[in-house]
Amino acid sequence: MSDGPKTESKISIRGVTKTFGVRDANLGRRSEFTAVSEIDLEVRAGEFLTLVGPSGCGKSTLLDLVAGLTAPAAGEILLDGKPITGPGLDRGIVFQQYALFPWRTAQGNIEFGLEAKKIPKRERKERAREFLDLVGLTGFEDRYPHELSGGMRQRVAIARSLAFDPEVLLMDEPFAALDAQTRESLQEELLKIWETTGKTVIFITHGIDEAVYLGQRVAIMTSRPGRIKEIVDVEFDSRDGDLRAHPKFGEYRHHIWTRLRDEVAAAQAIEREAVGSVG
Numbered sequence: 001m002s003d004g005p006k007t008e009s010k011i012s013i014r015g016v017t018k019t020f021g022v023r024d025a026n027l028g029r030r031s032e033f034t035a036v037s038e039i040d041l042e043v044r045a046g047e048f049l050t051l052v053g054p055s056g057c058g059k060s061t062l063l064d065l066v067a068g069l070t071a072p073a074a075g076e077i078l079l080d081g082k083p084i085t086g087p088g089l090d091r092g093i094v095f096q097q098y099a100l101f102p103w104r105t106a107q108g109n110i111e112f113g114l115e116a117k118k119i120p121k122r123e124r125k126e127r128a129r130e131f132l133d134l135v136g137l138t139g140f141e142d143r144y145p146h147e148l149s150g151g152m153r154q155r156v157a158i159a160r161s162l163a164f165d166p167e168v169l170l171m172d173e174p175f176a177a178l179d180a181q182t183r184e185s186l187q188e189e190l191l192k193i194w195e196t197t198g199k200t201v202i203f204i205t206h207g208i209d210e211a212v213y214l215g216q217r218v219a220i221m222t223s224r225p226g227r228i229k230e231i232v233d234v235e236f237d238s239r240d241g242d243l244r245a246h247p248k249f250g251e252y253r254h255h256i257w258t259r260l261r262d263e264v265a266a267a268q269a270i271e272r273e274a275v276g277s278v279g
């Protein structure tokens, strides 16, 4: 966005805890398992926030809560000041797995969200083509998912989420399954799209480079039960040229790596303990 992100909160996550009921094999009864605990996070309107944390710390759980796919056990999540009570067309979700309908063409997949919004057929067609063009897939309208490469399928998934014009994009490791080159080109495209549309983005990744490259802020989570450990402001004087070669890129990368390393060690210790108690 040319005039920079606005400062008001788009999403307010306040004191959010999520528990799951699980069967405890040792005790032979159900018990409560805390996935994330007392999370506080404000996401500004129009910002690109990346979220990193050790495996199993609750990143996807947090995103599902913002998506309204599940409800918190405690705390609240507000979107534009109003509590989230379920999924809505104001939030688009992109998962690691493409989640496309195999029986629909690229065009048909993108039109799906527009049908839900009751947009007339002709306009649906036009808009789907416009978004296919935006993600560089003009000429592939009539292909079915199995006729597209992994990178192309993920482009269709992104175009589908963008086409119904949600204010918020929730992305759960959307590029994790792609090869390095495709990933980098999609990262670049996503940044361009974000700059032109001004959407609020929450993007989960395991890649520290990806988090620094895409995020205006990087939120680091602790090991499970996940909390926000630290938020790093990523600022470059200019994004021209090869950002990854910028000395500050290396500094951010190292800082986040160091902070994560302690949490990964803690997560591994928890896993060892769990395995030990079973064995």
Ligand SMILES: Nc1ncnc2c1ncn2[C@@H]1O[C@H](COP(=O)(O)OP(=O)(O)OP(=O)(O)O)[C@@H](O)[C@H]1O
Binding pocket: 020, 021, 022, 033, 035, 053, 054, 055, 056, 057, 058, 059, 060, 061, 062, 224
């Ligand atoms: N429906 C569920 N029932 C029980 N436990 C669950 C459920 N969903 C997630 N969990 C547990 O909650 C914890 C957090 O899971 P989550 O998928 O949010 O972590 P994550 O940080 O996204 O992991 P990863 O980085 O490996 O994708 C994990 O220990 C997971 O096993």
